[in-house]
Amino acid sequence: MSSNTTHDPPLKVSIVGAGIGGLSAAIALRRSGHHVQIFEAADAIEEVGAAIVVPLNAQYVLKSFGYSRENLNSVNFYGWRLGNLEGNTGKWSSRYLLVHRSDLHTELHRLATGPGEGPPATIHVSSKVIECDTEQSIITLSDGRGISSDVIVGADGVASFVRTSVLGHAVKSEPSGLTIYRGLIEMHKLEGRADVKWIQEGISGARMIIRRDGGGAWRMLFVYPCRGGTLLNVLQVVRSDHAYSTDWKGDEARANVLETFSDFHPMFQPVLEGLDERVMKWQLRKVPLLPTWVRGHAVLLGDAAHGTLPTMAQGSAMAIEDAGALGVLLCAGTRRSDVPARLAGYESLRRERGNFVNQESLDQAIVPEKFGEFFRCEEMQQRIIEFDAIKAAHEYFEQHFAVN
Known part of the structure; x- marks a missing residue:
C-alpha cells in the first residue's frame, strides 16, 4: 500500500508523552518509515501503576507491531470468581492477558527504540511542552527549544496540554466519583x-x-x-460522593485502606493486610466528549482524546488501537501536505468507537443499572473485543486515500 511515491521523504513526527499511547504511536509511525521523537515531561521513562488487562483487540495491534508475548510475562484470563460464584469469559476465553503495566511498557519501549523496521524513535526526558503551534507544527519546550515537525501527536493523557492547542481552549478532566487504590503482593508471601x-x-x-x-x-x-503468576495485583475501587476530593494522585496509608474495607468478608482481609505500608492512590478522571481531535498538523490519541475508565478494561487498548490506525493512515509516502486530510480521516475512523467506550466506561461506573453491563452483554463484548483496528484502518485507507 502506498499513498503517493516512495521517493517522498519520511515525515518528522513529534509525540508528546511516553506512556503506552505515545510509545505505541512511535512504533506504528517508525514502521511506516517516519522519523519520530518523543518528548516526555518526567525525568525518567517509567510507567506508574500495577497491572492491566490486555484484551484481544489490543493484541491484534501488538501483533502488527511484532511484539513478543513472552516479554509480557502474562497470565491467561480465563474467567472470574465473584465471592463463591465462578464464571468464564465464554467464547473469549484466554483472549485477555493479565499483564504488569511496566512489562507492557518495557516491550513497547523496545519496539519503539530498538532494532526493527524503520528508524528507531528517540525519547527526550525532562522535556515539558509549553507551547504548541498546530498549523506550523512546532512545539516549544520549557528550556526554550523549538521543535519543528510535520505531525504533532498529543499522547499526553487525561491532563493533555496538546488538547488545549487543538481545541483552542482548555477542556479539563473532571472527577468521576471513583477513587482507586493499587498495590502488588509477591505471591510467594501467600504460599501455604x-x-x-x-x-x-x-x-x-x-x-x-x-x-x-x-x-x-x-x-x-x-x-x-500478573508477571507470570509471581505477583498479585490488588485493586480497590470506591465510588462515593467522598471520591470528589481535590487530591488527584498520591498515596494512602494501608491502615486507612483496611478501615475502608473492614466490613468485607474476613477471607479478603489477609490480602489487604499484605499490602505495603503506603498504597498508590488516585482519582479516576473523566474527559468530556470533545468537538474535535485534530487541528492542522496536530492530533490527539488515547486518553487525551477520549479518557476511558477501567470498567471495560479498554483504556490502554483504545490508545494502542488509535496508534495502530494512525500508522496505517500516515503510511510511507505520506507528504506533509497530505497530513491534515489524513489526520481528519483518522478522526473520522476512530471517533465513534473512542467516544462510545469513553461514555460507556463512565456510565457503567456511575449508573447503577448499567454496572458491569459490559461483562454481561455478549453483543457489546463482541463489538469491542473482536474489532481489528489495523484491518479497519487499511480498509478506510483503500476507500479514501489509495492511489490507483
Whole structure:
C-alpha cells in the first residue's frame, strides 16, 4: 500500500508523552518509515501503576507491531470468581492477558527504540511542552527549544496540554466519583496459607467482591495475578460522593485502606493486610466528549482524546488501537501536505468507537443499572473485543486515500 511515491521523504513526527499511547504511536509511525521523537515531561521513562488487562483487540495491534508475548510475562484470563460464584469469559476465553503495566511498557519501549523496521524513535526526558503551534507544527519546550515537525501527536493523557492547542481552549478532566487504590503482593508471601487459597483455586483469572452501599455508591476489591503468576495485583475501587476530593494522585496509608474495607468478608482481609505500608492512590478522571481531535498538523490519541475508565478494561487498548490506525493512515509516502486530510480521516475512523467506550466506561461506573453491563452483554463484548483496528484502518485507507 502506498499513498503517493516512495521517493517522498519520511515525515518528522513529534509525540508528546511516553506512556503506552505515545510509545505505541512511535512504533506504528517508525514502521511506516517516519522519523519520530518523543518528548516526555518526567525525568525518567517509567510507567506508574500495577497491572492491566490486555484484551484481544489490543493484541491484534501488538501483533502488527511484532511484539513478543513472552516479554509480557502474562497470565491467561480465563474467567472470574465473584465471592463463591465462578464464571468464564465464554467464547473469549484466554483472549485477555493479565499483564504488569511496566512489562507492557518495557516491550513497547523496545519496539519503539530498538532494532526493527524503520528508524528507531528517540525519547527526550525532562522535556515539558509549553507551547504548541498546530498549523506550523512546532512545539516549544520549557528550556526554550523549538521543535519543528510535520505531525504533532498529543499522547499526553487525561491532563493533555496538546488538547488545549487543538481545541483552542482548555477542556479539563473532571472527577468521576471513583477513587482507586493499587498495590502488588509477591505471591510467594501467600504460599501455604489456608486463608488465601481462594486466590489460586478454580479458574485462572480475577477474583472480586463488590459491596453496594446505596445511593449509587459501591466498593470493590479486584485481584488477579500478573508477571507470570509471581505477583498479585490488588485493586480497590470506591465510588462515593467522598471520591470528589481535590487530591488527584498520591498515596494512602494501608491502615486507612483496611478501615475502608473492614466490613468485607474476613477471607479478603489477609490480602489487604499484605499490602505495603503506603498504597498508590488516585482519582479516576473523566474527559468530556470533545468537538474535535485534530487541528492542522496536530492530533490527539488515547486518553487525551477520549479518557476511558477501567470498567471495560479498554483504556490502554483504545490508545494502542488509535496508534495502530494512525500508522496505517500516515503510511510511507505520506507528504506533509497530505497530513491534515489524513489526520481528519483518522478522526473520522476512530471517533465513534473512542467516544462510545469513553461514555460507556463512565456510565457503567456511575449508573447503577448499567454496572458491569459490559461483562454481561455478549453483543457489546463482541463489538469491542473482536474489532481489528489495523484491518479497519487499511480498509478506510483503500476507500479514501489509495492511489490507483
